[in-house]
Amino acid sequence: MSPKAxxxxxGIGGSGAGALLAVRLGLEVELYEKTHLLGGRYASYERDxxxxxxxxxxxxxxxxxxxxxxxxxxxERIDWVRTKxxxxxxxxxxxxxxxxxxxxxxxxxxxxxxxxxxxxxxxxTEADLAELDRxxxxxxxxxxxxxxxxxxxxxxxxxxxxxxxxxxxxxxxxAFCHRxxxxxxSTGYPVGGTGAIPEAFCRAIEKAGGAVHRRRPxxxxxxxxxxxxxxxxxxxxxxxxxxxxxxxxxxxxVLDLVGPEHYDGVYVExxxxxxxxxxxxxxxxxxxxxxxxxxxxxxLRDFDILEDRDRIRKGCVxxxxxxxxxxxxxxLDPTAAPEGKQILYAGTGCWPDLARMGxxxxxxxxxxxxxxRRIYPNLDRHILWVKAAGPDYIDSLFGEEGNVIGVAxxxxxxxxxxxxxxxxxxxxxxxxSADTGVHGIGGELAADAALRVYEHLRALGARPx
Ligand SMILES: Cc1cc2nc3c(=O)[nH]c(=O)nc-3n(C[C@H](O)[C@H](O)[C@H](O)COP(=O)(O)OP(=O)(O)OC[C@H]3O[C@@H](n4cnc5c(N)ncnc54)[C@H](O)[C@@H]3O)c2cc1C
Numbered sequence: 335m336s337p338k339a340x341x342x343x344x345g346i347g348g349s350g351a352g353a354l355l356a357v358r359l360g361l362e363v364e365l366y367e368k369t370h371l372l373g374g375r376y377a378s379y380e381r382d383x384x385x386x387x388x389x390x391x392x393x394x395x396x397x398x399x400x401x402x403x404x405x406x407x408x409x410e411r412i413d414w415v416r417t418k419x420x421x422x423x424x425x426x427x428x429x430x431x432x433x434x435x436x437x438x439x440x441x442x443x444x445x446x447x448x449x450x451x452x453x454x455x456x457x458x459t460e461a462d463l464a465e466l467d468r469x470x471x472x473x474x475x476x477x478x479x480x481x482x483x484x485x486x487x488x489x490x491x492x493x494x495x496x497x498x499x500x501x502x503x504x505x506x507x508x509a510f511c512h513r514x515x516x517x518x519x520s521t522g523y524p525v526g527g528t529g530a531i532p533e534a535f536c537r538a539i540e541k542a543g544g545a546v547h548r549r550r551p552x553x554x555x556x557x558x559x560x561x562x563x564x565x566x567x568x569x570x571x572x573x574x575x576x577x578x579x580x581x582x583x584x585x586x587x588v589l590d591l592v593g594p595e596h597y598d599g600v601y602v603e604x605x606x607x608x609x610x611x612x613x614x615x616x617x618x619x620x621x622x623x624x625x626x627x628x629x630x631x632x633x634l635r636d637f638d639i640l641e642d643r644d645r646i647r648k649g650c651v652x653x654x655x656x657x658x659x660x661x662x663x664x665x666l667d668p669t670a671a672p673e674g675k676q677i678l679y680a681g682t683g684c685w686p687d688l689a690r691m692g693x694x695x696x697x698x699x700x701x702x703x704x705x706x707r708r709i710y711p712n713l714d715r716h717i718l719w720v721k722a723a724g725p726d727y728i729d730s731l732f733g734e735e736g737n738v739i740g741v742a743x744x745x746x747x748x749x750x751x752x753x754x755x756x757x758x759x760x761x762x763x764x765x766x767s768a769d770t771g772v773h774g775i776g777g778e779l780a781a782d783a784a785l786r787v788y789e790h791l792r793a794l795g796a797r798p799x
Pocket of ligand 1: 342343344345346347348366367368369371372373374375376388389390391392393394550551552553581582583586614616681728731732737738739740766767768769775776777778780
């Protein structure tokens with residue numbers, strides 16, 4: 335009989351690891367997902383004939399990145415649409431890179447500095463990148479240019495990649511991710527929505543003879559003699575297994591599903607003190623007809639986003655969102671909207687004030703709409719409905735205080751300082767989530783963790799310890 339693995343959670347990390355273990359290692363995989371959705375923050379669902387995604391997504395390197403690698407390994411295929419180089423919209427003007435920086439009035443010497451920065455990043459070795467993880471991105475940028483417009487753009491990029499402030503972003507991890515994007519030039523959106531990815535992974539599990547269960551929360555990970563031996567489901571059913579792979583966040587896994595009594599105190603404190611990435615407020619706007627042929631827009635209200643961030647941190651909701659990431663999903667994938675209609679997303683960074691979200695939701699929604707109105711002045715005439723989702727929505731589904739990514743990729747939580755895929759207290763227990771990925775952006779960080787779990791088990795001959 336094949337060894338058996340129970341996977342807790344169907345996010346990119348869980349469904350990706352489950353598919354790899356089932357298809358490549360021949361394990362008997364049972365996956366349990368607590369919600370009705372498959373895919374965690376990558377899940378998609380329908381509303382009034384429109385397809386919505388839980389997050390708002392561009393996948394860094396699509397088929398050329400870690401998600402593509404898993405799909406290839408497990409023999410599943412999905413189609414991708416390129417987002418192409420985004421349109422930058424600052425104030426009331428549109429810009430297209432690479433011309434944008436000079437059109438924004440960045441002085442020639444700062445532009446040269448910027449070009450040098452990108453050239454240096456492309457030439458860096460792995461050792462250079464690891465060393466650079468000790469330097470924050472703001473300081474690193476300052477070696478090449480002091481221009482505040484460039485700094486504002488980089489602050490936006492740090493927010494979009496990692497959902498952390500510029501001065502907490504490790505320059506090495508930023509450089510790693512930038513380099514991957516620049517080499518692959520394949521940022522894209524999956525046809526069928528982001529949910530098409532975890533659905534393909536789950537299909538691979540089932541084709542290999544495994545099982546995927548929704549609405550089945552795991553209550554405990556069972557530990558006997560220091561080994562994970564299965565899980566208890568919410569109705570008390572016990573499912574025994576040779577391996578347990580947890581895609582639940584690392585805090586919940588260690589502190590609740592396993593229990594701190596199985597670890598040494600230093601590790602438990604480390605896990606407790608891990609900080610989440612920041613949160614986002616997103617709106618989905620359904621339109622009665624197409625109003626643009628843009629695919630992907632990056633919006634900056636002005637170059638004061640750093641000052642704005644401090645005000646937002648103190649609890650103010652801006653009248654207009656200082657920045658927005660706007661994928662026009664039905665221009666990327668026409669199946670996202672009924673014929674003749676359009677759907678677009680807009681997401682902005684917001685402070686994780688879950689307690690106040692109820693009273694500020696309407697203001698955040700309006701702030702996002704005001705940003706969109708600057709880009710598309712005729713927006714209001716064509717709105718069918720707007721669905722707003724703050725961090726409280728993400729928190730209600732997946733916990734983690736509604737943050738965007740998982741454990742934040744900050745200076746003190748990157749590289750070897752991230753929690754690992756191998757559980758240090760319980761044998762045969764693995765962590766496959768964005769929290770334990772080493773490199774990458776969002777879903778690709780989770781896929782990185784899934785690949786590492788697979789490679790680790792393959793090296794062990796898929797035999798339990
Ligand atoms: C608004 C927003 C925008 C984003 N934009 C992007 C983007 O553009 N590009 C990008 O790549 N990423 C983006 N992300 C981030 C990305 O979605 C996440 O980093 C990634 O999907 C996390 O994957 P994961 O596998 O770690 O976990 P999750 O997606 O959190 O999945 C974990 C799963 O485990 C389940 N689970 C937890 N506990 C249990 C239990 N006890 N029993 C059973 N099941 C359990 C949960 O229900 C969930 O389904 C965005 C996220 C948000 C919210």
